[in-house]
Amino acid sequence: MSLEKYRWDLVNCERCSMCKWVHPWSIKSKERARICPSMQKYKYDAYSAQGRFDLARALLEGEVEMTDKAAEVIYACTLCGGCDVTCKFTRDMEPIEILQELRALAVAKGKGPLPGHMPAVDSIRQNNNPWLQPRSRRGHWARKMKVKDLSKEKAEVLYFAGCTYSYNANMQEVARSTLGILLNAGIDVGILGANEACCASPVLKVGMVDMFREHAAKNIELFNSLGVKTVVTSCAGCYGVLRSQYPGVGKMNFEVKHSSEYLAELIQEGKLKFTKEIPMKVTWHDPCHLGRGSEPQDLWEGVRVKWGLSEPPRERNYGAQGVFDAPRNVLKAIPGIELMEMERIREFSWCCGAGGGVRSAFPEFALETARERIEEAESTGAEALVTSCPWCESNLGDSINAIGSPLQMLSLVDLVNRAL
Amino acid sequence: MGLPQGAYQALADALGAENICDDPAVTSGYSYMWLIYSTHAQSGRYRPAAVVLPRSTQDVQTIIKIANRYKFNYIPVGTNLLPPTIPARADTIIIDPKRMDSIVEIDTQNMYAVVEPYVTYAQLQAEAMKHGLTITIAEAGAQVSVVANNMFQGMGGTGHKFGYNRGVLGCDWVLPNGDLLHIGSRGNAGADWFWGDCAGMNLKGLLRADSGHCGGMGMVTRMSVKLFPYPGPQTFPVKGANPNFEVNFPKDRFMLNLIKFPDRKKLIEAIYEVGHAEIAAAVHEEPATMVLSGASPSVEYFWEKYPDFMKQWRNVLSVTLIGFSSARQVAYEKKVLDAIVAELGGTYIEEGSELWSIGQDNIGEQIRTGLSNRLFRIAGDFFVIGGFGFDSIDQSYKMSEDYMWPLIEQGQKKGHFVPDDTHNDWLNSYQLGHYSETEPLIYFEHDLEAGASFINSYAQTVVEAVKRRMCTTWPLGPMNYISGPTMCNYHELVLKIKKAVDPRLTSNPDYPVPQEPPKG
Numbered sequence: 001m002s003l004e005k006y007r008w009d010l011v012n013c014e015r016c017s018m019c020k021w022v023h024p025w026s027i028k029s030k031e032r033a034r035i036c037p038s039m040q041k042y043k044y045d046a047y048s049a050q051g052r053f054d055l056a057r058a059l060l061e062g063e064v065e066m067t068d069k070a071a072e073v074i075y076a077c078t079l080c081g082g083c084d085v086t087c088k089f090t091r092d093m094e095p096i097e098i099l100q101e102l103r104a105l106a107v108a109k110g111k112g113p114l115p116g117h118m119p120a121v122d123s124i125r126q127n128n129n130p131w132l133q134p135r136s137r138r139g140h141w142a143r144k145m146k147v148k149d150l151s152k153e154k155a156e157v158l159y160f161a162g163c164t165y166s167y168n169a170n171m172q173e174v175a176r177s178t179l180g181i182l183l184n185a186g187i188d189v190g191i192l193g194a195n196e197a198c199c200a201s202p203v204l205k206v207g208m209v210d211m212f213r214e215h216a217a218k219n220i221e222l223f224n225s226l227g228v229k230t231v232v233t234s235c236a237g238c239y240g241v242l243r244s245q246y247p248g249v250g251k252m253n254f255e256v257k258h259s260s261e262y263l264a265e266l267i268q269e270g271k272l273k274f275t276k277e278i279p280m281k282v283t284w285h286d287p288c289h290l291g292r293g294s295e296p297q298d299l300w301e302g303v304r305v306k307w308g309l310s311e312p313p314r315e316r317n318y319g320a321q322g323v324f325d326a327p328r329n330v331l332k333a334i335p336g337i338e339l340m341e342m343e344r345i346r347e348f349s350w351c352c353g354a355g356g357g358v359r360s361a362f363p364e365f366a367l368e369t370a371r372e373r374i375e376e377a378e379s380t381g382a383e384a385l386v387t388s389c390p391w392c393e394s395n396l397g398d399s400i401n402a403i404g405s406p407l408q409m410l411s412l413v414d415l416v417n418r419a420l
Numbered sequence: 421m422g423l424p425q426g427a428y429q430a431l432a433d434a435l436g437a438e439n440i441c442d443d444p445a446v447t448s449g450y451s452y453m454w455l456i457y458s459t460h461a462q463s464g465r466y467r468p469a470a471v472v473l474p475r476s477t478q479d480v481q482t483i484i485k486i487a488n489r490y491k492f493n494y495i496p497v498g499t500n501l502l503p504p505t506i507p508a509r510a511d512t513i514i515i516d517p518k519r520m521d522s523i524v525e526i527d528t529q530n531m532y533a534v535v536e537p538y539v540t541y542a543q544l545q546a547e548a549m550k551h552g553l554t555i556t557i558a559e560a561g562a563q564v565s566v567v568a569n570n571m572f573q574g575m576g577g578t579g580h581k582f583g584y585n586r587g588v589l590g591c592d593w594v595l596p597n598g599d600l601l602h603i604g605s606r607g608n609a610g611a612d613w614f615w616g617d618c619a620g621m622n623l624k625g626l627l628r629a630d631s632g633h634c635g636g637m638g639m640v641t642r643m644s645v646k647l648f649p650y651p652g653p654q655t656f657p658v659k660g661a662n663p664n665f666e667v668n669f670p671k672d673r674f675m676l677n678l679i680k681f682p683d684r685k686k687l688i689e690a691i692y693e694v695g696h697a698e699i700a701a702a703v704h705e706e707p708a709t710m711v712l713s714g715a716s717p718s719v720e721y722f723w724e725k726y727p728d729f730m731k732q733w734r735n736v737l738s739v740t741l742i743g744f745s746s747a748r749q750v751a752y753e754k755k756v757l758d759a760i761v762a763e764l765g766g767t768y769i770e771e772g773s774e775l776w777s778i779g780q781d782n783i784g785e786q787i788r789t790g791l792s793n794r795l796f797r798i799a800g801d802f803f804v805i806g807g808f809g810f811d812s813i814d815q816s817y818k819m820s821e822d823y824m825w826p827l828i829e830q831g832q833k834k835g836h837f838v839p840d841d842t843h844n845d846w847l848n849s850y851q852l853g854h855y856s857e858t859e860p861l862i863y864f865e866h867d868l869e870a871g872a873s874f875i876n877s878y879a880q881t882v883v884e885a886v887k888r889r890m891c892t893t894w895p896l897g898p899m900n901y902i903s904g905p906t907m908c909n910y911h912e913l914v915l916k917i918k919k920a921v922d923p924r925l926t927s928n929p930d931y932p933v934p935q936e937p938p939k940g
Contacts, residue, residue, distance in 0.1 A: 011866050012866050013452075014501075014801070015453070015454060017564070018563055021563050024540075025784060026665075027543065030544070033540065039518075043516070044449060045516070046446040050449065064444040065444075089794075307723065307799040307800070307863075309720060318663045318717070
């Protein structure tokens with residue numbers, strides 16, 4: 001791939017600015033009208049999809065060089081995909097693919113990843129996780145659980161914990177609770193323990209496409225070899241990349257489900273029954289990679305012909321077919337829970353600020369973006385902000401602490417577990 | 421050439437280093453414009469020397485004074501949609517108002533709002549609706565700046581009822597010498613923002629007559645705009661998911677009528693009759709391309725449907741009735757409309773039919789524009805054939821038939837424009853039919869040949885209008901040298917006014933009229 005593939009998009013952007021906003025019909029207030037965290041933080045048009053299109057076009061035409069500043073403009077973006085949703089409502093363009101391609105170009109030109117990204121990149125290369133942790137400790141989160149090791153046994157379902165839920169002591173409970181619920185519901189489920197490897201989403205996000213494909217191919221081969229029907233993960237980041245990017249790397253003989261989808265199905269089938277009431281007002285934060293970012297991407301190779309038609313025709317992902325209803329259905333099923341919706345939800349959700357390598361390279365930007373989400377959550381009157389993504393949970397949780405918000409930061413499975 | 425020595429530092433000292441940038445990675449975002457040949461600037465040829473982010477009127481005054489001291493040019497922008505905001509000279513900065521994004525006030529009693537330049541229509545309307553108020557929104561989209569759009573034209577979907585070009589009240593206007601001028605009632609001591617006039621001469625005409633000065637005479641930093649009654653829900657009633665949203669206003673207060681007429685003359689007559697009867701909030705002739713593009717989630721969808729749709733969707737008038745006072749108002753207006761439609765041989769497109777389903781979101785579009793940028797979806801580029809016929813309804817129609825459509829057909833024969841044999845424009849009634857505008861929409865690919873065809877046709881419409889002594893609107897920048905001589909050389913007067921307030925011609929130098937006529 002190269003930027004050349006997107007030349008039509010780059011020269012045809014009419015700078016309507018839809019990429020900077022929630023679609024006008026869905027705007028409910030002045031304060032919650034924006035969709036692009038990067039634009040909100042940095043103000044200059046260059047930090048919007050429109051401006052990055054202009055930069056990409058100028059790079060393509062040789063009008064500008066890939067400088068340190070250009071790399072900063074390219075990487076100061078959470079890749080949340082908000083621009084992709086509103087742009088695609090209007091035009092047949094691919095903002096998120098172009099933003100990714102710009103990062104690949106930055107890597108090719110030796111300007112990316114940024115120094116802030118390198119510890120995670122190096123750690124994935126060496127340890128198969130971004131957290132500088134030894135591979136041997138990966139399965140320790142489940143060491144006290146009686147569960148199949150799929151390196152040795154067969155099962156229908158693989159629970160893929162992901163790096164953060166595996167290693168972060170404050171978050172391991174999410175993986176343990178989810179796995180415990182699946183086991184108690186009688187699901188034939190196992191884990192990979194120390195043989196589980198990073199999904200490689202972090203390296204893809206910073207533009208290291210070859211490294212991503214290498215890791216993804218190995219994972220697909222491994223999962224296929226297990227003979228599992230379903231891979232379940234609680235991590236929105238893993239889920240997003242498994243759903244949207246892995247199909248472009250290799251044939252997958254398994255389906256991928258987020259734990260919220262699986263829990264919602266168990267509830268519907270009567271295999272998961274709540275016995276306790278939790279009287280609490282909560283609001284749900286749609287993680288970008290669980291929501292608008294989880295639609296399979298059509299890795300189209302073709303040309304734009306007369307009137308901009310695509311030859312061959314391509315499928316477009318509009319961001320509305322992600323996992324939005326399942327977590328809400330789970331919350332609504334818990335006795336006592338009252339779901340209070342924020343203004344920007346589903347495909348128009350405001351990003352938590354952590355994605356796209358922003359939390360590691362631009363921590364201030366990440367926290368400011370989270371702060372806006374916390375304020376939005378507070379305005380609903382909710383007592384707790386619930387999500388199901390380790391990155392969102394960390395970043396939003398940090399922001400809650402930083403600003404002294406009364407909100408509790410909870411994982412979806414926390415509430416499920418409490419109500420059982 | 422960048423900024424003169426010392427100028428960058430002076431701006432950085434005044435605004436803070438983080439609020440000015442001259443790096444090409446950033447300024448490239450202000451260098452490219454969609455209509456490749458539509459302006460003096462070849463897109464991408466010039467990046468601005470820098471971009472600045474003022475926070476206040478005082479910041480803008482400071483920037484403009486620094487520009488005068490160091491002798492460089494500046495272009496104030498809003499949401500930056502139209503071509504004149506691209507620099508034509510290298511020593512030009514962009515004044516980007518993204519930090520000036522406050523709704524300063526919504527006065528529900530006097531029905532106006534005061535906004536800064538980076539407030540969009542959607543934002544303002546969302547807040548106004550909470551108070552039972554609304555604003556007529558530009559067809560450029562609800563994502564555009566209220567101030568910039570009103571500076572340019574201030575037209576909108578509900579202009580039939582709410583008027584055309586009538587929304588601007590008081591303004592804080594930073595002149596090209598950096599002085600601050602209050603106009604409208606804002607100019608009277610203690611009189612606030614409520615009215616468009618003030619004691620003495622009204623200077624509002626300097627800001628904008630037909631199409632504004634495009635940043636050529638300083639920058640308006642605050643504007644009060646009229647709000648109007650709105651009897652609908654507090655939140656814009658939308659349902660569905662991207663890319664297929666549906667608008668769902670309460671039917672007893674909001675009624676869309678899509679009416680087919682036997683020919684375009686009958687349709688035009690109907691607009692007059694609707695105006696005479698003083699009914700309806702929005703009245704538009706809706707061309708097939710526009711309606712279908714609005715309903716198209718992809719270019720492939722459009723082209724699959726278009727051949728058949730073009731045959732079926734002809735001479736369709738969209739009439740939206742709004743019960744501002746009561747549901748009975750809608751019922752009454754519908755009876756009147758029924759009589760007009762019957763008399764002129766029109767037929768309603770049946771609700772629930774396929775044609776209805778394609779056109780039904782028209783009602784949402786007229787209240788909060790959300791579909792219009794889909795016009796670009798059809799071919800890549802889109803615009804209006806040329807000098808937008810703003811005149812009485814019959815004259816708008818005449819312009820369209822006499823010289824606009826023949827020019828379109830020339831472009832179609834060359835394969836430059838999307839085929840369309842309907843001769844239907846997007847023709848709008850303003851002020852209950854007392855004024856109108858017609859926009860024969862054309863769609864073309866983003867290539868040099870089609871772009872040249874477009875811009876030549878655009879200029880030719882100005883020439884043709886001049887020949888026929890018809891209204892030549894939107895003769896932007898150099899085109900005023902074509903239209904000026906036929907109208908008392910108004911362009912010379914405008915240039916004199918510009919020179920009086922902007923002696924060095926530093927505020928978007930070639931607007932509203934360049935100092936020299938275009939070559940060739």
